[in-house]
Amino acid sequence: MCFNELINRSLIRPMEIDRTFGDQVESCRLHDTIFDFIVSKAVEENFVTVIGVPGVVNPDSKGKVRRVSLQNDGEIPLGLDVSHARSLHVFGSNAKIPSLLECQLLRVLDFNECLQLEDDHLAGVGNLWHLKYLRFKHAHALTKLPEQVARLRHLEIDIYGYNKVMEIPVIIQQQLTCYVTLSVDDYVTVTDEVAEMQVLWVLEGLNVYTQSIQFLERLGQLKNLRKLSILFNSYDSGDNWEEYAEKLIYSICELSKAGLESLHIDMNEATNEYFEGPWFPDPSCGLRELTIHGGVVSKVPAWMASLIKLEKLYIPMDTIMEQDVEILGALPSLHHLCIEHDKDAKLELKAAMEKAMKEHPNRPTLVWKFYD
Numbered sequence: 001m002c003f004n005e006l007i008n009r010s011l012i013r014p015m016e017i018d019r020t021f022g023d024q025v026e027s028c029r030l031h032d033t034i035f036d037f038i039v040s041k042a043v044e045e046n047f048v049t050v051i052g053v054p055g056v057v058n059p060d061s062k063g064k065v066r067r068v069s070l071q072n073d074g075e076i077p078l079g080l081d082v083s084h085a086r087s088l089h090v091f092g093s094n095a096k097i098p099s100l101l102e103c104q105l106l107r108v109l110d111f112n113e114c115l116q117l118e119d120d121h122l123a124g125v126g127n128l129w130h131l132k133y134l135r136f137k138h139a140h141a142l143t144k145l146p147e148q149v150a151r152l153r154h155l156e157i158d159i160y161g162y163n164k165v166m167e168i169p170v171i172i173q174q175q176l177t178c179y180v181t182l183s184v185d186d187y188v189t190v191t192d193e194v195a196e197m198q199v200l201w202v203l204e205g206l207n208v209y210t211q212s213i214q215f216l217e218r219l220g221q222l223k224n225l226r227k228l229s230i231l232f233n234s235y236d237s238g239d240n241w242e243e244y245a246e247k248l249i250y251s252i253c254e255l256s257k258a259g260l261e262s263l264h265i266d267m268n269e270a271t272n273e274y275f276e277g278p279w280f281p282d283p284s285c286g287l288r289e290l291t292i293h294g295g296v297v298s299k300v301p302a303w304m305a306s307l308i309k310l311e312k313l314y315i316p317m318d319t320i321m322e323q324d325v326e327i328l329g330a331l332p333s334l335h336h337l338c339i340e341h342d343k344d345a346k347l348e349l350k351a352a353m354e355k356a357m358k359e360h361p362n363r364p365t366l367v368w369k370f371y372d
Contacts, residue, residue, distance in 0.1 A: 020291055020314050021336040021367060051076060052095060070095045076102075086130075090114055100124040110135045117142055126151045134158070142166055150175045157181070157199075163188050173197040195219050204229040204264075208248055209241070216247040220254030228252070228260060232267035232274065232294075245274055253285075262289040275301045285309070288333075292316060293340075300324040309333050316340040316371070320349040329356030338367040 006012045007025075011034055016027040030038065042048045043058055048067040050056045052074020064084040068076070075096035076082060082098070087108035090097055093115040100106070101124045109131060111117050117139045125131070126148020134149070136142065138161040149155065150171040159166070160183040172178065173196060181202040184190060189210050194200070195218035208216065208230055230248070252263065267274070275297060287307055291314035298318065304310075305327050313331075317324070317339055328337060337357065350368070357366045 021312060021338050021365065049080075070098075090117075097121045100128065104128065106131055108133045111139055112137045114139055115141055119144055119146070122146050125149060128152065131155060135160070137161060139166075145169060145172055147171050149178075153177045155179070159183065161185050162190075168194070168197065170196075173199060175199055190215060192218065195221055197222065198224055200225055202227040206230045208232050208244060213240075213243065213247055216244060216251060218251075219248070220251030220258075222255065223258040225255055225258070225260055227262040227264075228255065229264040230266070232265070249274075256285040256287050259286055261286060263287060264291045265293070267292075267294045288312065290314070300327045302327070304328075305330065307331060312336040314338045314340070318342060320353055322349060322352070325349055325352045325356050328353070329360060333362070334360065334364045335362050336365050336367075338369055340369045340371060343370040 003025075007014065007028075011031050012028040013031075014025045014027075015029045016025075018024045018026050039048075039050065039056065043050055043056060046059065046066070048069055049058050049065045050069045050071070051058070052070060052072040065080065065082050066085060067087045067089075068082060068085050069089045069091070070076065071091045073092075073094040073096075076098045082088075082103050084105055085103050086105060087110070088098075088103055088106055089108075089110040089112065091112045091114075093113060095114070095116075097111075097114070097117060100109075100122065104127065106128050107130050109125075109128070110133075112135075114136075115138070117136070118141050122142075123146070125134075125146055129152070131152055132154060133156050135158040139159075140161070140163060144167040145157075147169045149157070150169070154177050156179045158181045160181075162182045162184050168180075170193075173193070178199040179201045180197060180199045182190075182194070182200065182204070184203070184205040184207070186205065187207055187210050189212070190206065192212060192215045194203075195215050200222050201224055203222075203225060204227070206229065209232070252260070256263075275292075285307060286309050288309055289312040290307070290310060291312075293314070293316070296316050296318050299321055300315070300317075300323070304313075308331070310331055311333050313328070313334065313336070315338075318341060320339075328334070339353070354366060357364050
């Protein structure tokens, strides 16, 4: 049974849809009956041990527990052997977090909305030699990642809802076999030391005008950064906004030469003023995805012609000129193009753009979208 048929039969329904390049379903929710059936079968077959969910009864089995889901006010019962567990997922601020000394074989450790998670709960994490994925979502009581984490090799760390209260020790920042994702909460000022984290692969939600000039200037040193998402909010800008823009643009150019693949820019005005400069003068720029939201670009910047590896482009425009068609039609790697515009805008060259995409060797998908 194909994915679309499951949706048509209401067995699953889309929850998050990415409309950037068409309607792409990113996550789904199972029908309640189907979900309950899957959970019951998973518990029955000892695929997962669910604790803290009313109505879910785990079988009395002396078999080895492999996957543990701790929810609500759940607590691992006495006598349950979790020494062979491969994954531990803790949901909510009422769950009782177990000692990591009991789970020496963990590969996945996930804390979701665990406001009760404190530094002491991570004691012994450096001894989880098999750990490959460590995730924190809104763990605001956590003040410091243990230095022991630096012992672990090829570990992916995902921090969603990062705030500057959480300290990431230098020894972890310098550990080149770790991969860190930081998703920053709105209006959080990132510490300048983050610009030295060579383990950082993804940085999202960065409000440009709430950062220091020094941070923006040093951002270009993150040679391993592959995805960057930034916000220009003019309400937070001051008289020196041009200096902020200059430092950031320079850093983005440096990142693009080092291997930045995805850049997401969200702004509410003054879009043209930011894009008129030479953003990517270096021909070695490896950017593959560029999305611009919020403002309006009056024309395609000339420097976009140098983005020879660009595969996906989302750009808001109020007019389309012949030069725009020429630049976009000549991007050799383009596969997806979305142009956002006002529904009342007169796009005289809309047909010319569609023709250019049809004649392009890759035949890129072209999506026209009205402003929200």
